[in-house]
Amino acid sequence: MDIRMAGITKTFKPDIVALEDVYLNIDRGEFVYLVGATGSGKTTLLRLITREIVPSRGQIVVAKRNLRKLRSSHLPYYRRDLGVVFQDFKLLPHLTVYENVAFVLEAMGIPSRIVRERSEQVIDEVGLWRMRKNYPLQLSGGEQQRVAIARAMVNSPAIFLADEPTGNLDFHTSESIMKLLLSINAAGTTVIVATHDQYLVDAYRQRVVELHEGRIRRDEERGRYFVDGEL
Amino acid sequence: MASFNYALRDTFRLIFRHWGLSILTLVTAVSLFFLLGSSALFSLNVKNIVADVENDLVITVFMRAGEDVAPLLSTLEDAEFIDDIKAISPEEGLSILKSKLGDQAKAVSLLGENPLPWSVQIMVKRADYATPLVRDLMSFPSVEEVVYAGQLAEKLSRASYIMNRVSLAVLALAIIITALVLYNTVKIAIYSKRREISVMLLVGATKSFIAFPFVLQGMFLSTIGAVLSVALLAIAYPVIGNMIHNTLMFINVLDDRDLLFRLYLILVGTGMTLGWLCSWFAVHCYIVSAGSPD
Numbered sequence: 001m002d003i004r005m006a007g008i009t010k011t012f013k014p015d016i017v018a019l020e021d022v023y024l025n026i027d028r029g030e031f032v033y034l035v036g037a038t039g040s041g042k043t044t045l046l047r048l049i050t051r052e053i054v055p056s057r058g059q060i061v062v063a064k065r066n067l068r069k070l071r072s073s074h075l076p077y078y079r080r081d082l083g084v085v086f087q088d089f090k091l092l093p094h095l096t097v098y099e100n101v102a103f104v105l106e107a108m109g110i111p112s113r114i115v116r117e118r119s120e121q122v123i124d125e126v127g128l129w130r131m132r133k134n135y136p137l138q139l140s141g142g143e144q145q146r147v148a149i150a151r152a153m154v155n156s157p158a159i160f161l162a163d164e165p166t167g168n169l170d171f172h173t174s175e176s177i178m179k180l181l182l183s184i185n186a187a188g189t190t191v192i193v194a195t196h197d198q199y200l201v202d203a204y205r206q207r208v209v210e211l212h213e214g215r216i217r218r219d220e221e222r223g224r225y226f227v228d229g230e231l
Numbered sequence: 232m233a234s235f236n237y238a239l240r241d242t243f244r245l246i247f248r249h250w251g252l253s254i255l256t257l258v259t260a261v262s263l264f265f266l267l268g269s270s271a272l273f274s275l276n277v278k279n280i281v282a283d284v285e286n287d288l289v290i291t292v293f294m295r296a297g298e299d300v301a302p303l304l305s306t307l308e309d310a311e312f313i314d315d316i317k318a319i320s321p322e323e324g325l326s327i328l329k330s331k332l333g334d335q336a337k338a339v340s341l342l343g344e345n346p347l348p349w350s351v352q353i354m355v356k357r358a359d360y361a362t363p364l365v366r367d368l369m370s371f372p373s374v375e376e377v378v379y380a381g382q383l384a385e386k387l388s389r390a391s392y393i394m395n396r397v398s399l400a401v402l403a404l405a406i407i408i409t410a411l412v413l414y415n416t417v418k419i420a421i422y423s424k425r426r427e428i429s430v431m432l433l434v435g436a437t438k439s440f441i442a443f444p445f446v447l448q449g450m451f452l453s454t455i456g457a458v459l460s461v462a463l464l465a466i467a468y469p470v471i472g473n474m475i476h477n478t479l480m481f482i483n484v485l486d487d488r489d490l491l492f493r494l495y496l497i498l499v500g501t502g503m504t505l506g507w508l509c510s511w512f513a514v515h516c517y518i519v520s521a522g523s524p525d
Contacts, residue, residue, distance in 0.1 A: 050433060080435035090430045094244060106237040107436035151434065 002028045002159060002190045003049065008058035010044055010214075018044040020214040022058070026192065028158075031185045033201050034194040035225055036211035042194035043087070045211070046161050049192070050084055051075060063158055080108055083152030083189075085162040089144045091136040091151075098123060098132040101150045108155065119154060126150045126180060142173035149177065153184055160184055160191045166200060178204055198225040234440060241444035242451060245420045253452060256416045260456020260502065261463070263409040268464045268498050270398045272485070275494070277391040279485045284387065287380040288314070288358055290365060292351040298373040300349045312360040313353055321347040331480065348375065406505070409453075413509035417449045421517045428518065442514040449510025450503055457502025461495045 003026040010019040019041045026032055034042045047053050048060055051067050060067045063081055070078060091100050102119040110118075123132050126146040136144055145165060152160060162181060166174035178200050185191040195201060201208065201224065208223030209216060218227065246253045294300055300318045307316055319327070324347040329339055355361050361381055368377045421428070431441050468491070472484035485491075 052433065076432070076435050076437040079433065082435075084433060086433075090433070092427050092430060094248070094427070103237070103431070103436075104434050106234055107431065107434070107440050109234050112236060155435070 002026055002030075002063060003192075004059075004061045005045075005048075006059045008045075008048065008055045008060055010041075010048065010053065011056045017214050019048075019055075019211075022214075022216055024209065024216060024219070026190060028190055029185070029188050031182070031191045031206040032193070033206055033208045033223075033225075034192060034211060035196070035201060035208055036217075038196075039213075040211040041214040042211055043163055044214075046084075046163050046192065046194055049159070049161060050079065050082060076107075080104075080155055081158045083155065083157035083160040083184075085145070085148045085152050085160075085165050087163040087167060089136070089148045091144060091147055093136055096133050096135055097128055097139070097147050097150075100136070100147055101154050104151055104155050122150045122154045127176075142169050142177070145169060145173075145177060146180075149180055153189075157189060160189050162191070162193045162195075164195060165193060166195065166197045171199075174200060201225040234443075238440075238443045238447060242447040245424075245444060245448045246451065249416070249420055249423070252416050252419060256412050256452045257456050257459070259409050259412045260453050260506075261460045263405045264457045264460035264498050264502055265463055266405055267402055267501070268460055268494065270402055271494055271498075272464070272468060274391070274395055274398070275490070276485045277387065277394070280482060281387045281391065283483060284380045284383050288355050288361065289380065290353045290355065290361060290368070291378040292353065292368055292374055293376045293378070294349045294351070294373055295375045296348055298349070298375075300351055303351060303371060303373060307351075307353065312356050312364070314356045315352075315354040317352045319350045319352060321345050321349060324350055410505060410509050413449050413453055413506060414513050416452065417445050417510040417513035418517060420448060421445055421513065438519050442518045445514050445518070446507065446510045449513070450506035453506025453509070454499065454502045457499045461498050464498075465491075465495065 003024070005022050005024040008019055008022040008024075009017070011017050022041075022045070024045075034045060036042055044053070048055055048067070049062055051070060054068060062078075065074075065078055067078075092103065095103060098119060101123055102115050105115040105118060120129075120132070123129055126149055128143060128146055128150065131139060131143060136147065139147065149162075149165070152162075160181070165177055165181065169177065174197060181191055181193060182204060205222040205224070208218065208220050208225070210218035210220075210223075292303070294303075304316065304318060307313055322345065325339065325345050328347070332339065353364070355364060358381065361379055365377050365379050365381075368374055428441055432438070472486070475482060476484050
């Protein structure tokens with residue numbers, strides 16, 4: 001099992017309950033959609049997995065690591081097993097497309113030749129070869145999203161997290177990004193996507209976990225965005 | 232190797248991104264190390280002059296006007312501790328003075344009549360014989376004044392001691408100011424990159440990997456400051472030394488190339504160390520010790 005959450009509650013000061021008593025198990029190689037209204041707790045759940053935040057109560061084990069007990073000196077090494085695509089991309093503005101992608105490998109201390117080969121390969125895979133020397137501000141939203149995906153997949157992570165990867169993107173760009181995520185999953189990577197995109201969830205049916213006011217309302221294999229009859 | 236390449240690239244990115252601040256830091260560092268080097272050169276020269284004066288074993292005895300030097304010469308001629316003794320007539324004394332003054336010798340002719348009395352130059356075998364001899368010479372009724380370089384050396388030593396203390400205090404202050412400027416430069420660079428730093432942490436970079444370019448930035452600015460100040464000193468010192476020597480010919484300006492090279496090396500080493508310490512401290516405060524997850 002890749003991710004195991006048991007009785008997770010997360011409260012923010014003063015007394016905002018973002019997640020409450022969440023039990024969730026995700027196996028290796030699964031593709032999971034996290035759906036739910038804004039403020040339902042999707043992003044909080046992803047931030048718990050990246051250990052940007054720690055739960056107020058409950059246990060969270062990711063890739064056999066208990067995140068409550070994870071020492072801060074081990075955190076970078078844990079995060080190297082994750083690939084994360086953030087809602088706002090979080091690209092490094094003073095680095096080019098190539099440098100943004102290569103940064104992850106450079107930070108891991110990988111030899112220059114391998115950094116170059118692997119980064120160029122991934123940039124090519126996401127279709128940004130022509131733009132590898134551009135800076136993020138010179139790219140469209142969809143292109144920036146692709147850079148974020150390339151950066152998240154360059155170190156071949158075991159778990160891939162994407163927060164609203166198709167938000168604010170046009171239909172064709174969204175679809176091409178979805179295909180990229182599916183190809184990452186096909187290679188054996190666990191993929192968790194927090195999304196509001198009803199079309200994609202319904203078109204590419206996978207496991208759906210629906211959050212509502214911080215609780216899991218529905219956990220369904222090959223589910224749809226909405227439960228039948230609900231809209 | 233890729234990590235080091237990244238660190239180097241990022242260091243120069245940081246320097247050029249805040250170029251105004253980098254120039255300010257560089258100017259401050261150059262000023263400090265120039266002050267530090269100048270002060271060290273001044274102290275070394277004073278020490279050199281004091282040593283020269285101390286090693287001067289000549290005692291000059293000025294006779295009272297109209298007094299004969301012969302009785303004094305006959306008293307001293309057989310003394311074992313005297314290496315050489317020589318009577319100097321007023322005319323001879325004047326020509327020696329003129330040769331010492333060089334270009335300014337014309338000023339002596341303005342005095343009109345030769346004001347110099349008879350004098351006796353005594354060279355002792357060892358410096359420690361000088362003080363008791365000076366005391367004895369002063370007791371001669373025919374002696375007006377005894378001039379011995381040792382007294383001058385003592386006065387110079389006392390003056391240089393005070394000057395050294397004052398310059399140390401000024402230097403300590405200058406070092407603190409430079410350290411603060413360096414610390415602030417690195418702190419501002421860290422602050423301006425705080426969002427990027429949080430992203431770097433999220434994608435698996437260690438704090439030391441993120442911190443390294445900031446430490447290099449501080450070290451680079453400080454070392455370049457020290458190197459530039461050494462270059463300035465290396466150009467200015469011989470020029471100023473020549474000027475001093477031409478004006479005050481009796482002063483031998485220190486020209487020991489080995490010693491100067493070592494001094495310049497120490498300045499550059501101090502620059503590197505100061506830069507490393509300040510940036511390490513800033514990095515430690517704002518990156519390494521930064522908070523853990525909520």
